[in-house]
Amino acid sequence: MLSTKILALSLVSLSLVFGQETCPDVPDLDLGAGVPPNPAHIPAGCSDYEILVARGTGEPNYANGGKFGVVVGDPVVSNTTLRLPGARGYPVQYPASSDITGVRRGATDVVNRLRRQAISCPRQTFSLVGYSQGAAVMHSAAEDIPLYLYPRIKSLVMFGDGYHRLGPVLSRFPTGLNDKAMQICAPGDPVRDDPLSDGPLMII
Numbered sequence: 146m147l148s149t150k151i152l153a154l155s156l157v158s159l160s161l162v163f164g165q166e167t168c169p170d171v172p173d174l175d176l177g178a179g180v181p182p183n184p185a186h187i188p189a190g191c192s193d194y195e196i197l198v199a200r201g202t203g204e205p206n207y208a209n210g211g212k213f214g215v216v217v218g219d220p221v222v223s224n225t226t227l228r229l230p231g232a233r234g235y236p237v238q239y240p241a242s243s244d245i246t247g248v249r250r251g252a253t254d255v256v257n258r259l260r261r262q263a264i265s266c267p268r269q270t271f272s273l274v275g276y277s278q279g280a281a282v283m284h285s286a287a288e289d290i291p292l293y294l295y296p297r298i299k300s301l302v303m304f305g306d307g308y309h310r311l312g313p314v315l316s317r318f319p320t321g322l323n324d325k326a327m328q329i330c331a332p333g334d335p336v337r338d339d340p341l342s343d344g345p346l347m348i349i
Contacts, residue, residue: 179203179242186212186236191266193231194299196222197258199251199279200241201305212236217276217304237282251282256289263294272300280306287318301326 180200188195198221200214211219213236222234235258239251255273262269275283280303290298301318306328317323 179240180205181240182238188233188235191269192233194229194270195262196225196234196272196274197237197255198222198234199237199275199282201277201279202241204241214276221274239282241278248281248285252285255282255286259290259294263297270297270299272302273298274302276304280308284308287322295321298322298325304329
């Protein structure tokens with residue numbers, strides 16, 4: 146599908162940016178404080194393609210109008226929307242903090258968003274992107290996504306996914322989604338270096 150190819154190109158572009166010495170500095174993070182959900186950032190109506198992004202713990206927005214997280218979400222959505230007319234992002238509404246209930250809250254938001262949009266926008270397709278704790282959100286959400294929505298989910302892209310440390314069985318997404326999943330890790334990331342990890346893995 147074109148949307149999947151465009152997302153892959155965007156991710157390759159993002160990986161090249163990560164490899165540059167000119168990368169912008171990431172703001173200091175307070176990993177306990179989190180980033181409060183902001184309903185004002187929820188897009189209304191329909192689009193051809195929506196990227197649901199769950200940010201990492203305490204990951205702030207890019208200062209210049211970001212909504213999805215400065216490390217992963219903002220660059221991914223920006224790259225994709227530049228290349229794919231009709232695409233947009235959705236910031237998963239969860240606290241991205243050390244609150245132990247946060248992952249489940251994020252997962253519930255993802256599933257509810259998919260259900261609502263599937264009804265309101267019959268031709269809309271989706272990708273799920275998670276970074277760090279956000280990847281845990283997507284794993285949790287995937288367990289509850291109805292089977293009828295699987296064909297409309299074009300890709301699942303996880304950055305720094307801690308589930309890979311659990312081994313090849315526990316780190317998988319459900320059958321029907323796992324073959325659409327991509328794992329992206331930075332050099333030296335313990336997730337990448339874990340000998341139990343398997344499956345599609347891109348090193349940036």
